[in-house]
């Protein structure tokens with residue numbers, strides 16, 4: 001039977017990108033609502049119940065509403081791209097590479113929470129090192145990041161691109177999340193296997209897509225004797241055998257002195273880079289990804305493939 005897929009929020013930034021990725025597929029059937037009716041609750045309910053998989057590309061409150069609309073339904077499976085369910089133990093966390101068993105968990109799950117874009121980078125760097133016993137769960141982690149402005153959805157896109165708008169942002173780069181209570185922190189702590197919430201310092205640059213996520217560490221606060229080579233080896237071992245998360249060779253940082261947040265735009269991949277100089281006691285772990293690729297829509301499609309049994 002051809003799986004029926006409904007994207008609730010298909011006309012937003014993440015939804016449109018998922019639609020593009022699924023265009024022309026004959027092995028799935030797309031259920032759709034015209035853009036003008038995108039907020040019509042009756043139509044949404046009808047589609048949610050008719051779908052085999054509903055992909056929610058909505059703000060948190062609207063995503064919760066969609067899940068509530070499925071009350072009594074036992075067949076529709078859900079991938080939620082919002083923050084609403086990412087630390088909910090009843091939902092599978094949709095980061096297939098974070099553990100060897102995760103892809104199978106996603107494949108079997110009824111409810112899947114797609115990770116946030118920043119947490120994909122941060123957890124992708126942190127979790128394998130905690131699991132390997134190199135990074136203590138108590139380490140006072142900082143996560144510093146820059147994102148393209150599509151990360152803020154239609155509203156931020158309009159603020160950045162529309163010079164005539166009252167709330168136009170002219171700044172070429174800005175910090176935000178200054179209250180240190182960003183909605184991604186609980187997810188980074190839980191799925192990063194950290195005991196202590198990381199300090200998260202996000203920023204936005206005047207470019208549409210792309211992202212760098214940095215986790216700087218002091219080696220003397222890690223497991224005794226940890227070197228850059230050992231950290232690199234642990235990451236490379238963890239991600240061996242798949243082709244979405246790539247650990248770049250040790251030394252990349254010295255041969256390529258700049259890292260470009262847009263380097264993986266329009267791909268669904270993520271690259272991890274171990275930066276520093278062996279022997280000087282510090283490391284900066286960096287993830288490069290497209291916030292709309294592995295950071296959102298690419299991951300949602302990857303999860304859908306797992307759920308319909310099509311993933312490699």
Ligand SMILES: NC(=O)C1=CN([C@@H]2O[C@H](COP(=O)(O)OP(=O)(O)OC[C@H]3O[C@@H](n4cnc5c(N)ncnc54)[C@H](OP(=O)(O)O)[C@@H]3O)[C@@H](O)[C@H]2O)C=CC1
Pocket residue numbers: 008009010011012013014015038039040056057058059060062081082083115116117150151152153154155291292295296
């Ligand atoms: N952009 C990104 O890089 C990432 C986004 N996400 C998450 O994906 C989700 C969607 O974000 P994004 O695509 O960026 O946001 P957008 O604002 O671009 O799109 C959201 C869409 O949802 C629609 N919508 C809003 N409220 C309702 C409602 N009550 N009922 C029906 N439709 C509604 C909007 O319609 P309208 O035009 O009328 O407002 C819009 O089409 C969010 O939860 C976000 O946090 C996750 C990872 C990365």
Ligand SMILES: CC(=O)N[C@@H](CCC(=O)OP(=O)(O)O)C(=O)O
Pocket residue numbers: 081082083115116117118147148149150151152153156183184202203204
């Ligand atoms: C640049 C920007 O504004 N980014 C968004 C996060 C984008 C994202 O990952 O969305 P989720 O929160 O659903 O994960 C923010 O910081 O709120």
